[in-house]
Amino acid sequence: DVKVTQSSRYLVKRTGEKVFLECVQDMDHENMFWYRQDPGLGLRLIYFSYDVKMKEKGDIPEGYSVSREKKERFSLILESASTNQTSMYLCASLGGGNQPQHFGDGTRLSIL
Amino acid sequence: GENVEQHPSTLSVQEGDSAVIKCTYSDSASNYFPWYKQELGKRPQLIIDIRSNVGEKKDQRIAVTLNKTAKHFSLHITETQPEDSAVYFCAASKGNAGNMLTFGGGTRLMVKP
Numbered sequence A: 001d002v003k004v005t006q007s008s009r010y011l012v013k014r015t016g017e018k019v020f021l022e023c024v025q026d027m028d029h030e031n032m033f034w035y036r037q038d039p040g041l042g043l044r045l046i047y048f049s050y051d052v053k054m055k056e057k058g059d060i061p062e063g064y065s066v067s068r069e070k071k072e073r074f075s076l077i078l079e080s081a082s083t084n085q086t087s088m089y090l091c092a093s094l095g096g097g098n099q100p101q102h103f104g105d106g107t108r109l110s111i112l
Numbered sequence B: 001g002e003n004v005e006q007h008p009s010t011l012s013v014q015e016g017d018s019a020v021i022k023c024t025y026s027d028s029a030s031n032y033f034p035w036y037k038q039e040l041g042k043r044p045q046l047i048i049d050i051r052s053n054v055g056e057k058k059d060q061r062i063a064v065t066l067n068k069t070a071k072h073f074s075l076h077i078t079e080t081q082p083e084d085s086a087v088y089f090c091a092a093s094k095g096n097a098g099n100m101l102t103f104g105g106g107t108r109l110m111v112k113p
Helices: none
Strands: A004-006 A010-013 A019-025 A031-038 A042-049 A064-070 A073-078 A087-094 A107-111 B004-007 B010-014 B019-025 B032-038 B045-051 B056-059 B062-067 B072-077 B086-092 B107-112
Touching: A004 A087, A010 A019, A019 A031, A019 A087, A019 A107, A031 A064, A031 A073, A042 A064, A042 A073, A042 B086, A073 A087, B004 B086, B010 B019, B019 B086, B019 B107, B032 B062, B045 B056, B045 B062, B072 B086
Parallel strands: A010 A107, B010 B107
Antiparallel strands: A004 A019, A019 A073, A031 A042, A031 A087, A064 A073, A087 A107, B004 B019, B019 B072, B032 B045, B032 B086, B056 B062, B062 B072, B086 B107
């Protein structure tokens, strides 16, 4: 069974801080994704990566960056956190073939 | 880019009734349409998906229909049970098996016992 693990379930940070959200998958998947989930807006794609050191912008990349130094780990970085980045963040991974995306449990991030 | 709209945003049904959630998409090149269920405090999980070469797919009490001409697809849940209560998301993709998914806004389904 695919396991996607996000490092924190809940996180509280202050405005202006640099914030790291970590995601690890154990299935050797090439593709990894970061989404933001807000009520009524569904899941919106922030960034995705299709290989080590490769990244592509999603629909809402502003204020975020990502890092994929190893295949199993995909990090989301808030360079200077702002209150409008308070949200639920979901990581997902996807292997080859006709398989669905598998999600982590999410990180509920609050920026004060 | 792709735009997916989902209706209704909330849906309340009596246990045993049917529930229908509808989604429309904008990009005619989209060819993969998954549905995810997210229970409170849990991760979204795939419950059913359909590809554009198929008009309907069933899995026990769940079915999905796709109308490519009208660019809309629907989730049907029959004989609803309290454990069906969750938020449901539709999504659309042009890639293989869910790459670059665009999600709808979600539907909160409440099944009253």
